[in-house]
Amino acid sequence: MSKALVIGGEGTLGSAIVAKLKEHGIETFTAGRSAGDYKVDMTDTSSISALFNEVGELDHVIIAAGSTHYDAVPDLTPENNLKSINNKLLGQVNTVLLGQHKLKDNGSFTLVSGILKDYPIPRGASSSMVNGAIDAFVQAAALELPRGIRLNSVSPGLLTESAEKYADFFKGFNPVPADRVANYFVRSVLGIESGRTYHIYE
Numbered sequence: 791m792s793k794a795l796v797i798g799g800e801g802t803l804g805s806a807i808v809a810k811l812k813e814h815g816i817e818t819f820t821a822g823r824s825a826g827d828y829k830v831d832m833t834d835t836s837s838i839s840a841l842f843n844e845v846g847e848l849d850h851v852i853i854a855a856g857s858t859h860y861d862a863v864p865d866l867t868p869e870n871n872l873k874s875i876n877n878k879l880l881g882q883v884n885t886v887l888l889g890q891h892k893l894k895d896n897g898s899f900t901l902v903s904g905i906l907k908d909y910p911i912p913r914g915a916s917s918s919m920v921n922g923a924i925d926a927f928v929q930a931a932a933l934e935l936p937r938g939i940r941l942n943s944v945s946p947g948l949l950t951e952s953a954e955k956y957a958d959f960f961k962g963f964n965p966v967p968a969d970r971v972a973n974y975f976v977r978s979v980l981g982i983e984s985g986r987t988y989h990i991y992e
Contacts, residue, residue: 792816793848794979797832797885798855800825802951803902806972807854814976819845822855832856832881835888842892850979851889852900853882858917860959866916874916879923886931886941896938900978901928903945905991911959921945925987932985940984946971947991964992 794811798804799820811818820826821841828844831837832855842848856878859870882901889899906914907921925943932941946966948956953965974988 792850794818794850794852795821795828795845795848796852796854797821797826797830798853798902801854802949803946803968803971804854806968807852807975810969810972810976811852811979814980816850816979821845832885833876835884838881838885838888842889846892847894848889848892849894849897850900851885851893851898852975852979853885854902854975856881856902856920858920860913860917862913863915871916871919874920878917879920882924883927886927890935890939893937893939896940898940898942898979898984900975901941901943903943903987905945905947905963905989907945908989909963909991913959928987929985935984940978940982942978942983942985943987944971944974944978945987945989945991946974966990966992 794816796804796808799808800822808818821828821830823831830841858874858878886899901924903921903924906918910918928941928943948960948963948965950965950967971990
């Protein structure tokens with residue numbers, strides 16, 4: 791049985807991914823800063839290394855976590871912008887860099903970016919930057935990963951389950967159900983593609 795780790799697996803999207811993976815007979819574990827089978831702080835490389843040492847060999851690593859800072863550009867400071875970089879961007883990149891040595895042959899990584907790369911909103915420049923960087927990293931790094939390891943990203947739109955909470959920021963956007971987005975993570979895990987970004991915006 792394949793073994794998968796979902797970082798952020800207790801969240802809205804993460805829990806939908808976990809459910810889908812289990813439907814396909816994949817043994818699934820979760821990790822997060824405050825909830826999950828394992829604890830991890832993605833802003834801390836020693837914490838990421840400790841996670842992989844604790845979990846042991848894996849077939850798949852899926853990330854459905856990572857926060858960014860929202861502020862209008864005139865008010866956005868380098869320090870606050872760095873929060874986005876250290877958390878959602880470097881947290882995922884470092885997970886790949888450290889985790890590649892723990893993944894079995896022909897395993898996979900699936901990262902999460904987001905719609906703001908292609909459709910900006912007010913106060914979202916830092917998030918747009920990070921999402922674009924994640925997808926660019928995936929495209930390039932997938933070409934160099936060893937032992938048949940694949941790397942993809944999923945760029946979801948506004949989740950239906952979060953639409954009411956963020957309605958003031960995403961006016962005119964068509965929400966997408968977490969269950970539908972989760973299917974693309976399964977496609978990344980069980981498919982043969984690598985270096986791809988799956989866009990689910992409507």
